[in-house]
Amino acid sequence: MDQLNILFFVMALLLFLSVLASRLSARLGMPLLLAFLGVGMLAGEEGLGGIKFDSFTGATLVSQLALAVILLDGGLRTQFSTFRIALKPAAVLATWGVVASVAVLGIFATFFLGVDWKLGLLMAAIVGSTDAAAVFSLLRNSGVRLHQRIQASLELESGLNDPMAILLVTMLISLIMQPQETTALSALAMLVQQLGLGVLFGLVSGKILAWLLARIPLAEGLYAILVASAGLLVFAVCNIFGGSGFLAVYLAGVMVGNARNSSTEHVLTVMDGLAWLAQATMFLVLGLLVTPSQVWETMPSAVVIAAFLMLVARPLAVYTSIKWFRYSRKELAYISWVGLRGAVPVTLAIMPLMSGVPNASLLFNVAFAVVFLSLLIQGTTIPFFARKLDMVLPEKPEPLDIREVWLAKKLSVTMQSFQVAADSQAEHAHPYAMTREPKFRNGRLFALIRNGENVRVGMNTQMQQNDIAWYVLPEEAGESFAEQFAGGELSRQEQEFYGEFVVKPDAKVGDVAFAYGLQVPEEVAGKTLVDAFREYFGDVPVAGDKLYWDGVCVTVRELDEKSNIQSFGLKMPKKEDTEKV
Known part of the structure; x- marks a missing residue:
């Protein structure tokens, strides 16, 4: 002993x-x-x-x-x-x-x-x-x-x-x-077996496990144990059959992580500790x-x-x-x-x-x-x-914290917190004023925290630097809502990276070239910026993708939750960064 x-x-x-x-x-x-x-x-x-x-x-x-x-x-x-x-x-x-x-x-x-x-x-x-x-x-x-x-x-x-x-x-x-x-043939057969069975076992078992999580009621702490044990079971069985x-x-x-419901949210926190x-x-x-x-x-x-x-x-x-x-x-x-x-x-x-x-x-x-x-x-x-190597995107305004309250298996309410920065729109503003824009009309103030204590919000309440405001707000609206709480430093970083000018996604390349006095290839002049970027980068552009025309850099600036480009940034790059397309 x-x-x-x-x-x-x-x-x-x-x-x-x-x-x-x-x-x-x-x-x-x-x-x-x-x-x-x-x-x-x-x-x-x-x-x-x-x-x-x-x-x-x-x-x-x-x-x-x-x-x-x-x-x-x-x-x-x-x-x-x-x-x-x-x-x-x-x-x-x-x-x-x-x-x-x-x-x-x-x-x-x-x-x-x-x-x-x-x-x-x-x-x-x-x-x-x-x-x-x-x-x-x-x-x-x-x-x-x-x-x-x-x-x-x-x-x-x-x-x-x-x-x-x-x-x-x-x-x-x-x-x-x-x-x-x-032999080379046996090696090839082994590779096909490893990859084929690995993909098959992974996708099928993931679908089954996601289905079980959505339908079996368990104590919160047991969901992570179920997922971890099922994962190890998949790992062992696939290996036994000669797969990866x-x-x-x-x-x-x-498969499990993308089938979001109340059960998977409990799993993520525990799995982080297990990992x-x-x-x-x-x-x-x-x-x-x-x-x-x-x-x-x-x-x-x-x-x-x-x-x-x-x-x-x-x-x-x-x-x-x-x-x-x-x-x-x-x-x-x-x-x-x-x-x-x-x-x-x-x-x-x-x-x-x-x-x-x-x-x-x-x-x-x-x-x-x-x-x-x-x-x-x-x-x-x-x-x-x-x-x-310029692989870093500028820090973007984002919620300080996000919490989900699950009301049913597939129904949740998202609460997000935002910290008031100096020189931001939120500083000296009433908390309710942040939700006046039409795109934030579903947002509701939940709490205002100052120096670790809850502030009772009245008609004359003004937010101060370092206050933390909690809102019930759709998750997809969090980043754009956070812009109201961000200070000037983040704006300067974005301007340095994306450029001073914001260009609409449906603008024609030729029109942009004419407006800024650029020379662009004839084959792209009649295309919209979105079409030009999708043709070059494929169907899934990401923020930071860049194309250069006549010394001017056009960068994907903002996308929505469905990966549709919302805006581009335009700036004159440094000579050593220029890559002609």
């Missing part, structure tokens, strides 16, 4: 210290995942804790379970609009992009490390795919508002590329251990598993391999995959840079060890070092390069 209590004590203490370390990590600008990894290494055999943990089976079990939970949570928060925006390029990145990256890196590793070509390709396959846990965590907590198409491409790629990485690792292990039984459990659980989460617990536990265990001295011995080689992966293999894979989808040079550069490696490569690196592949310990240590360097270098510079 004492040993069991000691185990509980150690596990709880490590998790507690990891969460506290995450605050320091955030202040230093390092990814939170590194804090969990660092605590595990410090507690390990060669660290201060001296804990000896060498169970690769246990580490694999924890990692697989944690990744399933993380992908389920990521799917729950992925909107269908994300697929409309970036499914095609993300799918190419998740298939051909992984193959191209593995091929280029594998050839380099074979000659650089002086190993057999099969071992070189295996090492490349282990680190060849981006990691969903790292991408979801670091992009969504980067502190910058990324261009939506770029973020969608990166998140979908990380959620979809595991089947290809697992296939390549499995095939290469088989080629090393059982060369006579491994990772793909299946991610797609199941997407953080899964990430913390997974990186703690991987930190305990690794032997720092062995990793340090391989660090010089790992630095070269990581550098080649970041600066050569990944950019080549990205360029050959999605250049044809009209991404700009800067967008390609940013997608190349955010090729984050995380727990998946370390988990894949355990497979050769368990299969008895010669020199498997070298693969594991190099993979771990590459992951550490990726999180340290790429993870810490996500916001910096986003700003440097």
Whole structure:
């Protein structure tokens, strides 16, 4: 019993210290995942804790379970609009992009490390795919508002590329251990089986689970347990039948998350905590598993391999995959840079060890070092390069908080709060005056909070700076309503990014050119701005999409909830930013 209590004590203490370390990590600008990894290494055999943990089976079990939970949570928060925006390029990145990256890196590793070509390709396959846990965590907590198409491409790629990485690792292990039984045809059959069953199990199970959530009344706390257990069930069953459990659980989460009702709202809050617990536990265990001295011995080689992966293999894979989808040079550069490696490569690196592949310990240590360097270098510079490459959209006015009160299974009332900024329309105005515009006529003041206390609203009440006003307001009206509470700084940021002039979406390109003295190609002069943008970017434009004509930049400024463009911004760009169309 004492040993069991000691185990509980150690596990709880490590998790507690990891969460506290995450605050320091955030202040230093390092990814939170590194804090969990660092605590595990410090507690390990060669660290201060001296804990000896060498169970690769246990580490694999924890990692697989944690990744399933993380992908389920990521799917729950992925909107269908994300697929409309970036499914095609993300799918190419998740298939051909992984193959191209593995091929280029594998050839380099074979000659650089002086190993057999099969071992070189295996090492490349282990680190060849981006990691969903790292991408979801670091992009969504980067502190910058990324261009939506770029973020969608990166998140979908990380959620979809595991089947290809697992296939390549499995095939290469088989080629090393059982060369006579491994053929290109068997590899292709395995890929089709993994992808096909993953998609089938994910979509069907997701639909069934969403249907159950909408019809089965449960205590609020049980909905998240139902979804988490069902997700793990889908993951396990799909794997048993030879499909990709990772793909299946991610797609199941997407189906459930987009079938919004009172049950799914209860699920999201709890799943967020479960996903953080899964990430913390997974990186703690991987930190305990690794032997720092062995990793340090391989660090010089790992630095070269990581550098080649970041600066050569990944950019080549990205360029050959999605250049044809009209991404700009800067967008390609940013997608190349955010090729984050995380727990998946370390988990894949355990497979050769368990299969008895010669020199498997070298693969594991190099993979771990590459992951550490990726999180340290790429993870810490996500916001910096986003700003440097103009991937950041200006902060937009938005509600301070949003709460939904569900009156029935599919009927809810949305309450939104807004903080009064200095020099805003709301400052010194009556709270009721904010809902006078026709488009806000359904809004109702719920409460006015000042210095943490409720203010009784009378005929002469005026809002002051930093007051928080709560309104019952349709969710889709929140951002435009928030403009009344925003100060001049946000307006200046928007003007700097979009330009001083606002242009209507139905304006003809030729008319805009005539008004501003521009020269535009004859083939676009007769088209409306909306048609020109949709022809170039596809049917789902996003805020921040840009076209340049005769040195003038036209940018999508505002869209409605159905992705219809409402307005464009027009400005003279800097010379170095100009890209002719």
